[in-house]
Amino acid sequence: MMGHVKPGGGFRGENFLLIFLIIVIIIIVIIIVYFVIKKRKKKKGREKLREHAYKGIKSREDIKSIYTPTGTSTSENEENDTMIKLENLTKYFGKYLAVDNVSFEVHSGEVIGLVGPNGAGKTTIIKMIAKLLRPSSGRIWVRDNQGELKDLNKKSRNLVKLGFLIDIPAFYKDMTAYQILKYSALLQRYPREKINDRIDELLKIFDLIDWKHEKVKTFSKGMTQKLGMIQSIIHDPEIIILDEPQTGLDPLARIDIRRMIKEFQRNGKTIFVASHMLAEISEVCDKIALINFGVIIAFDTIDNLERGLRTSGLNCKLLDPISPDQLGSIIKKLTERLEPYLDKDLDLFVSKIPIKYIPQERSFKIFYDTTDSKQTRAEILKILVKEFESDFTVVSFSKPKKGSQLEQIYSKLIAEDKVEIELTKGGVN
Numbered sequence: 400m401m402g403h404v405k406p407g408g409g410f411r412g413e414n415f416l417l418i419f420l421i422i423v424i425i426i427i428v429i430i431i432v433y434f435v436i437k438k439r440k441k442k443k444g445r446e447k448l449r450e451h452a453y454k455g456i457k458s459r460e461d462i463k464s465i466y467t468p469t470g471t472s473t474s475e476n477e478e479n480d481t482m483i484k485l486e487n488l489t490k491y492f493g494k495y496l497a498v499d500n501v502s503f504e505v506h507s508g509e510v511i512g513l514v515g516p517n518g519a520g521k522t523t524i525i526k527m528i529a530k531l532l533r534p535s536s537g538r539i540w541v542r543d544n545q546g547e548l549k550d551l552n553k554k555s556r557n558l559v560k561l562g563f564l565i566d567i568p569a570f571y572k573d574m575t576a577y578q579i580l581k582y583s584a585l586l587q588r589y590p591r592e593k594i595n596d597r598i599d600e601l602l603k604i605f606d607l608i609d610w611k612h613e614k615v616k617t618f619s620k621g622m623t624q625k626l627g628m629i630q631s632i633i634h635d636p637e638i639i640i641l642d643e644p645q646t647g648l649d650p651l652a653r654i655d656i657r658r659m660i661k662e663f664q665r666n667g668k669t670i671f672v673a674s675h676m677l678a679e680i681s682e683v684c685d686k687i688a689l690i691n692f693g694v695i696i697a698f699d700t701i702d703n704l705e706r707g708l709r710t711s712g713l714n715c716k717l718l719d720p721i722s723p724d725q726l727g728s729i730i731k732k733l734t735e736r737l738e739p740y741l742d743k744d745l746d747l748f749v750s751k752i753p754i755k756y757i758p759q760e761r762s763f764k765i766f767y768d769t770t771d772s773k774q775t776r777a778e779i780l781k782i783l784v785k786e787f788e789s790d791f792t793v794v795s796f797s798k799p800k801k802g803s804q805l806e807q808i809y810s811k812l813i814a815e816d817k818v819e820i821e822l823t824k825g826g827v828n
């Protein structure tokens with residue numbers, strides 16, 4: 400009987416295999432369904448985020464209506480000296496729209512700041528200009544030596560030279576500043592006989608001459624970044640493009656970077672600098688392009704952008720903080736008393752209420768009617784000092800600093816939650 404197979408035994412084995420296969424198929428199907436659902440959710444999440452960026456702004460027309468740019472952009476003169484022109488530039492990563500129909504021009508000698516939160520699309524735009532990424536659609540025009548605009552992605556010859564600083568520079572740590580710069584200059588085909596002078600000149604301007612023969616591994620972050628900036632201009636480009644040049648630097652090094660940008664500007668260079676910190680670069684920029692979720696939401700001089708915001712707020716700093724139980728009645732009294740001078744047409748992008756108290760700053764922000772602004776400010780100050788003497792003591796009274804209103808809009812747009820006590824007209828009850 401040895402070797403005799405039990406009747407039905409083989410059949411049971413086949414059965415077992417079939418069940419096993421079915422279970423495996425079910426598990427695979429479950430895994431696939433899980434990943435499909437997850438991907439869809441992620442996509443929906445991104446779309447929601449995108450909608451969130453336009454809270455209150457429904458269309459491009461709405462965006463335009465927030466800002467009423469008062470001129471500048473394209474005079475006839477400027478049209479002839481365009482250095483870079485972005486035309487409906489769009490970039491998809493898979494289905495994700497990272498840069499959405501971006502158009503603007505940069506003119507000779509201008510410093511343009513591309514400002515937006517992380518993930519807004521700044522680096523993607525810069526990488527497309529650097530030809531590290533190819534646009535999904537739209538075009539990039541760059542001036543050539545004859546002064547004509549040429550399509551960057553066609554075989555264009557004799558384009559003006561561009562210099563880039565993209566990301567934190569990663570140098571070979573055992574090379575010296577001199578070796579790195581010489582190597583870069585050779586790569587960029589800078590005339591060999593002029594290289595040494597050029598390196599010395601730039602190291603001197605940017606205070607690194609004493610470090611010329613030191614290895615980069617002994618450099619601080621700020622010095623490495625400065626070396627990166629020198630490397631980006633070693634071949635003396637007309638157009639300098641910097642991506643977040645102040646990233647990771649301490650305040651002193653950041654001042655140095657701004658000084659470098661000003662130095663480039665003095666030499667007549669055209670500069671395009673991306674940053675997520677508006678305050679950091681607005682001082683050195685002629686114009687700002689605000690970007691969020693791949694869309695340019697404003698592009699103009701800071702003055703014009705702020706003029707476009709109808710509302711202007713006074714800062715009124717107090718000696719002592721106001722206690723929460725008094726705050727409501729004081730705001731109410733202030734609103735009643737200052738009624739004739741308050742902004743009747745508040746720009747909701749700046750504030751929903753005409754007077755607000757900012758506890759951290761121990762100050763009132765008063766949005767006033769700017770029709771006859773000097774006179775109005777004088778009247779408001781008189782009332783605050785004379786009639787509110789028993790409520791608080793004013794220690795300073797000032798118009799907002801240049802760029803600070805824009806800063807406010809910017810932080811609203813990027814939904815950066817500021818802890819501010821907002822009290823509706825009439826105060827807390």
Ligand SMILES: Nc1ncnc2c1ncn2[C@@H]1O[C@H](COP(=O)(O)OP(=O)(O)O)[C@@H](O)[C@H]1O
Nearest residue numbers: 492495497515516517518519520521522523524
């Ligand atoms: N190579 C890539 N593949 C897929 N998505 C990318 C890639 N590069 C950037 N992104 C996405 O595109 C968006 C814009 O990124 P980026 O241009 O780096 O923004 P920023 O420089 O303003 O911080 C981000 O959501 C980012 O995750």
Ligand SMILES: [Mg+2]
Nearest residue numbers: 521522642643
């Ligand atoms: Mg970036």
